Amino acid sequence: MLLVALAWRSLRNRALLSVLTVLSIALSVALLLGIEQVRVGVRESFAGTIKGTDLIVGARGGTTQVLLSTVFGMSAPTGSVSWATYERWAAHPAVKWAVPYALGDAHRGFRVIGTTAAFFERYRFRDRTVTFVAGGPPTTDAEVAIGANVAERLGYAVGSEVVLAHGLAAVSFAEHGAHPFRVSGVIAKTFTPIDRALYATLEGLTVMHEAEAASGGLMMGPPTAPTTGPAPITAFLVGTKNRFETLQLQRELNEDRTEPLTAIIPGVALAQLWQTIGSAEVGLRVVALLTLLVGILGMCVALYASLEARRREMAVLRAIGAGPRTIVGLLVLESALLSLAGALAGTALVYGGLAVARGPVEARFGLALQSHALTSVEWGILALVVGAGTLVGLVPAWRAYRASLADGLAPKL
Amino acid sequence: MTSTAAIAIAGVTFGYGAGRSVLDVPTLEVHRGERVFLHGPSGSGKTTLLGLIAGVLAPRTGEVTVLDAPLHTMSGAARDRFRAAHLGYVFQMFNLIPYLSVRENITLPCRLSAARRERAGDPAAAAARLADALEIGPLLSRPVTELSVGQQQRVAVARALIGAPALVVCDEPTSALDADRRDRFLELLFTQVTAAGSTLLFVSHDLGLAARFDRTLALGALNRAAAVGDPDAATTATTSAA
Numbered sequence: 333m334l335l336v337a338l339a340w341r342s343l344r345n346r347a348l349l350s351v352l353t354v355l356s357i358a359l360s361v362a363l364l365l366g367i368e369q370v371r372v373g374v375r376e377s378f379a380g381t382i383k384g385t386d387l388i389v390g391a392r393g394g395t396t397q398v399l400l401s402t403v404f405g406m407s408a409p410t411g412s413v414s415w416a417t418y419e420r421w422a423a424h425p426a427v428k429w430a431v432p433y434a435l436g437d438a439h440r441g442f443r444v445i446g447t448t449a450a451f452f453e454r455y456r457f458r459d460r461t462v463t464f465v466a467g468g469p470p471t472t473d474a475e476v477a478i479g480a481n482v483a484e485r486l487g488y489a490v491g492s493e494v495v496l497a498h499g500l501a502a503v504s505f506a507e508h509g510a511h512p513f514r515v516s517g518v519i520a521k522t523f524t525p526i527d528r529a530l531y532a533t534l535e536g537l538t539v540m541h542e543a544e545a546a547s548g549g550l551m552m553g554p555p556t557a558p559t560t561g562p563a564p565i566t567a568f569l570v571g572t573k574n575r576f577e578t579l580q581l582q583r584e585l586n587e588d589r590t591e592p593l594t595a596i597i598p599g600v601a602l603a604q605l606w607q608t609i610g611s612a613e614v615g616l617r618v619v620a621l622l623t624l625l626v627g628i629l630g631m632c633v634a635l636y637a638s639l640e641a642r643r644r645e646m647a648v649l650r651a652i653g654a655g656p657r658t659i660v661g662l663l664v665l666e667s668a669l670l671s672l673a674g675a676l677a678g679t680a681l682v683y684g685g686l687a688v689a690r691g692p693v694e695a696r697f698g699l700a701l702q703s704h705a706l707t708s709v710e711w712g713i714l715a716l717v718v719g720a721g722t723l724v725g726l727v728p729a730w731r732a733y734r735a736s737l738a739d740g741l742a743p744k745l
Numbered sequence: 746m747t748s749t750a751a752i753a754i755a756g757v758t759f760g761y762g763a764g765r766s767v768l769d770v771p772t773l774e775v776h777r778g779e780r781v782f783l784h785g786p787s788g789s790g791k792t793t794l795l796g797l798i799a800g801v802l803a804p805r806t807g808e809v810t811v812l813d814a815p816l817h818t819m820s821g822a823a824r825d826r827f828r829a830a831h832l833g834y835v836f837q838m839f840n841l842i843p844y845l846s847v848r849e850n851i852t853l854p855c856r857l858s859a860a861r862r863e864r865a866g867d868p869a870a871a872a873a874r875l876a877d878a879l880e881i882g883p884l885l886s887r888p889v890t891e892l893s894v895g896q897q898q899r900v901a902v903a904r905a906l907i908g909a910p911a912l913v914v915c916d917e918p919t920s921a922l923d924a925d926r927r928d929r930f931l932e933l934l935f936t937q938v939t940a941a942g943s944t945l946l947f948v949s950h951d952l953g954l955a956a957r958f959d960r961t962l963a964l965g966a967l968n969r970a971a972a973v974g975d976p977d978a979a980t981t982a983t984t985s986a987a
């Protein structure tokens with residue numbers, strides 16, 4: 333009781349120094365928790381690149397390749413999937429919806445994708461739907477919707493005339509002016525690969541191929557079906573009626589006898605991909621660790637300085653008969669209180685800051701900063717800060733005790 | 746059972762760390778109720794001797810018996826408890842805890858020692874009584890940072906005397922005071938020490954105060970380690986030889 337009273341009075345007496353110490357601890361804690369939040373946010377944003385789709389089905393190939401070609405528009409598709417196969421699976425009783433997805437063409441470095449209007453309804457990223465800042469999805473075979481980056485970089489707007497070409501080269505030598513497209517809509521920024529793509533209808537894509545074939549252009553995209561009927565696609569997205577049936581359906585798709593397919597669960601594939609390319613996360617972790625180190629060191633210096641200035645006081649307490657436990661207890665209690673207050677203030681700062689910054693940060697960087705409860709890592713950080721703050725009090729406490737034994741009764745200092 | 750000696754030192758040597766001996770005192774005795782004036786030049790080891798008597802320092806060899814307690818055999822913690830219960834200590838300056846009020850500073854020993862609290866009765870009332878007697882009554886609720894040096898020293902005396910410790914030790918308590926204040930301070934100190942029935946060991950280099958005490962001790966005469974490398978002691982020795 334005496335200790336608490338003394339510690340409290342002493343901290344209040346040096347209010348400015350106490351507040352500054354708490355502030356410096358709070359800032360390190362806020363920085364640490366902030367970095368942790370960003371780390372989790374980056375991971376969740378990545379994981380949120382595609383949501384709501386239970387399975388992505390492509391021609392037989394690697395999981396990562398199906399994911400990269402379909403969701404990220406990177407790497408070549410694993411092959412083509414016939415329209416008949418798509419229709420067969422779309423009618424499967426476990427399938428709630430299926431969206432065809434044809435990839436392969438490019439326009440000045442941006443991917444062109446053929447799909448249906450359902451794509452814009454079904455596709456989710458970070459639990460959001462695709463919206464248009466202007467216009468809407470393509471409705472005819474001469475229309476194309478464009479991502480935000482495409483609009484920005486190429487200066488297209490609704491109504492712009494666009495000549496689409498085969499291949500991924502920025503300047504294609506097989507441009508086919510025979511079939512120009514008109515921009516039907518500009519998609520609102522998603523911070524996902526959608527921003528870097530153009531979306532035509534399936535028929536639009538087919539017409540484009542035919543025009544190309546007629547003009548003797550080079551074939552670089554997926555092979556066109558020689559038969560009549562809709563052209564083959566490169567993948568299709570599936571939503572299941574019941575989440576529990578997803579695994580069963582995945583197995584069935586992978587064992588399709590008529591056409592070799594690979595069905596992937598986007599969430600799982602994204603998590604796998606993140607593990608292989610997650611070095612950014614490691615980097616953030618290293619930064620966080622260094623910050624923690626510097627923060628705790630700074631806190632130790634602040635606490636130590638404030639305690640060193642009080643050796644005289646310790647000498648007086650010793651002369652009155654305070655034992656080592658009282659002296660050590662007092663100093664340790666003070667540093668514990670300071671670091672605890674710092675940890676609390678830092679946590680409050682982060683959550684307050686998140687509440688304010690969440691909107692702007694998502695709008696500007698597409699980073700979803702969720703205000704989740706403290707993770708075990710964050711609890712660990714707080715415990716470490718308070719623990720280190722308490723322990724650092726032991727050092728000057730012990731020194732003060734030793735010093736007061738040795739020279740405390742001298743009137744100097 | 747209770748001897749008449751408040752302080753009995755026998756064959757004590759002491760040095761800081763592994764350094765040379767600062768003190769080598771074959772014998773020193775102070776009787777109960779006595780008021781003893783101890784003087785010696787600066788750096789001669791007066792404060793060090795008080796540290797040994799207060800049990801803050803432990804001797805290298807020899808016996809330090811205070812109020813019949815053999816400090817040289819006791820643990821550090823036991824000496825701390827003993828000091829809290831039976832000793833009042835006044836420094837030359839900076840005696841007070843800056844973040845406590847005058848009243849809280851005076852009653853602090855009662856919070857550290859049950860014995861002091863019991864003897865004081867109601868600590869707040871005891872503090873008020875002492876403060877009145879020492880003419881600092883109106884200052885009780887003030888923060889100590891607002892006090893003059895003379896007022897601070899009186900607060901220190903009140904704190905040393907609350908709960909009537911059997912031994913009061915003052916280490917040059919008047920050296921920061923001017924002559925008028927010094928005399929008044931001594932007067933008040935004596936009155937209160939007498940009222941509490943305490944033994945007083947008063948250290949100063951100011952020999953002008955010696956006449957008021959029962960007995961005067963020169964540390965130079967008690968301390969065999971003093972002559973070693975101490976220019977003041979060497980001069981004294983030469984003078985006495987001539």
Ligand SMILES: Nc1ncnc2c1ncn2[C@@H]1O[C@H](COP(=O)(O)OP(=O)(O)O)[C@@H](O)[C@H]1O
Pocket residue numbers: 738739742761767785786787788789790791792793794
């Ligand atoms: N904490 C200490 N560590 C080492 N030497 C000390 C310490 N305190 C005092 N001394 C030395 O011990 C001697 C006696 O000091 P002190 O007892 O303070 O003398 P006085 O009180 O008579 O002025 C001096 O030489 C001083 O330098």
Ligand SMILES: [Mg+2]
Pocket residue numbers: 742743791792793916
């Ligand atoms: Mg001294």
